[in-house]
Amino acid sequence: MARSYKQNYDEEYVEDFLTDEDDGVEILDDIYVDEDDDYDDDNAKKPEQAKHKNLGRAIAKEILSYIKILVIAALIALVITRFIIINAQVPTGSMESTININDRLIGFRLSYLFSEPQRGDIIIFKFPDNEKDNYVKRVIGTPGDVVVISGGKVYVNEVELSEDYIKEPMVDNGTSQTFLVPEDCYFVMGDNRNSSFDSRYWQTTHFVHKDKILAKVIFKYFNGITKKPTFNTFK
Template identity: 35%
Template sequence: MLPEDENLSPNCTTSPDQTQTAAPAPVVAPAEPARTNGLTLWLRDILIAIAASVLMVLFLYQPVKVEGTSMLPRLEDRDRLFINKFVYHFEDIHRGDVVVFHYPRDPEKSYIKRVIAVPGDRLRIDRGEVYLNDKHLPEPYLPDEFRDMKSMPEMVIPEDEYFMMGDHRCISSDSREFGPVDRDLIYGKAVLVYWPTKDAGVVN
């Protein structure tokens, strides 16, 4: 009789001259990651990236529509573009920047123009040619056919004010008419045209 602590199934038998051999341990191969898990992680990353992009656009950028042709040839009527609403909280406004500001004579309206002179600059215009601090201002963004022959006596741009002009000088209503624009009225820098696709690209 076998001791009571031997654990054998009812059908197992043994004899004194038989030697029991332990069965080899089963081998378990690592399971392959399910393809669905990889797809889920990929979709999650895509959704997070899209959400981050949307938040960035909503809080840092504002879509606007150009109305008018005073910024031809770079900006056409009905172009859609993004303006950066916060950039001027961290850096200065520079000559050549294309900016959006509240029209000084009616703050309910917004204009988009190019910064020509900054505070402290001496500015004069001689038959359409702009001179800053006694030097002729190169304007590669301004085609010859969009120039005019207007002149303006020399002035010094006051503190916290900026002189704005449109690129289509013949038809632009700008600081030659309503004077320099106060810093507080400037609320964005034009960054990128996104529609129509033929005009898409960085604003410069």
């Protein structure tokens, strides 16, 4: 009987012990699983948050790079148009047929940095009677030249100019004009001689001082008559 009781007791004890152990593991397992689920949820959110954050930074960086490019481009354009070229549109027909109304031109500001304007050059300059306006004309007389206009002809230092660029022969009004071109100055006329307000008629002075020359016209890129791009270079 004693042996049977002890055996039964031991078996019940072992059974209870195993049951408790099983319960304990189950509880621990439940807790572990629950904690692991919460951890996985948090970790699942973190990559998404990091992804959105990185995307926002990438977009901001891209926008900033475009802004930098635009600012740099604007500064380069400002420097070029301020110091290197002039982009001009001609509103009148005083230079026809070489340059027509609404033709668009590019003038090079640095043309006379190391050289002097030459007879035949087409220049953009400040109009002497009102320097707020810019004019475009052809150089006829250079410093020291004597320009005589008589009988519908132009003479420079007693030699008649050969002018195949003028639109039509100049009308002879029966008068003669003589101009002695001062130092650092230029006498200019339009190619459309019968419809050009040029050195012949100005009030302040009949000459363009070199300091008032803005640029030499180097080419035409838009034709005001055909309304199409073109490319015509000038001497």
